[in-house]
Amino acid sequence: MAFTIILTIVGLVLLLAEIFLIPGVGVAGILGVGALAGACYFVFCEFGFVAGGIFTAVLVTLLILLVIYTIKTKTWKKLALDTRIDSKAQPVDGESLSVGDTGKAVTRLAPIGTARFDGKSYEVKSLEGMIDAGTDIEVVLFEDNKIYVKPHLADF
CATH class of the missing domain: 1.20.58 (Methane Monooxygenase Hydroxylase; Chain G, domain 1)
Known part of the structure; x- marks a missing residue:
């Protein structure tokens, strides 16, 4: 019992x-x-x-x-989560950025992170693995509303 x-x-x-x-x-x-x-x-x-x-x-x-x-x-x-998210993904338009533009990685790109170009922040994806925060980067291509970047090599 x-x-x-x-x-x-x-x-x-x-x-x-x-x-x-x-x-x-x-x-x-x-x-x-x-x-x-x-x-x-x-x-x-x-x-x-x-x-x-x-x-x-x-x-x-x-x-x-x-x-x-x-x-x-x-x-x-x-108990339920009922927070409404009203924000939207920032669309990538060809007018604000173009291939070859340079900026700076705000966060570590592993391989996705945040970068700043001309004072605006964008979510970007690295084509060459991880890129540390603060590294100069360059836009390589746009595909499916994504921005692909690589480290920018300064001209000597």
């Missing part, structure tokens, strides 16, 4: 942890459902069909009440 009670409590705690603390359907949720199913099985084996049916009915009722409670108290809205 004590094992069944412990299994039930552990199952409920794991399910609550899965719902409120751990996002997604993970190990805690699966173990919680398994613990509750095991508790139901042990009640059926130890106390018979009537006690097992009552235990299962009470357990299902508790789980339904938990779901209703979380819906009515808007717990899901507090």
Whole structure:
């Protein structure tokens, strides 16, 4: 009997942890459902069909009440991410940049990062591996709304 009670409590705690603390359907949720199913099985084996049916009915009722409670108290809205992102990707137009323009890497390009050309920041991709921040770079080509760059070699 004590094992069944412990299994039930552990199952409920794991399910609550899965719902409120751990996002997604993970190990805690699966173990919680398994613990509750095991508790139901042990009640059926130890106390018979009537006690097992009552235990299962009470357990299902508790789980339904938990779901209703979380819906009515808007717990899901507090847990859900609902931030709207209104920003858009900056389109690359041929008028502001052209092949051969030089700029400076603001962040490390590994191989994607941020670079500044004529005071404007752009997301760029390196064609030659990683480029450290602060390195002079040169626009090599535009493809699929992406800017490809390489390190700029100063003329001597």
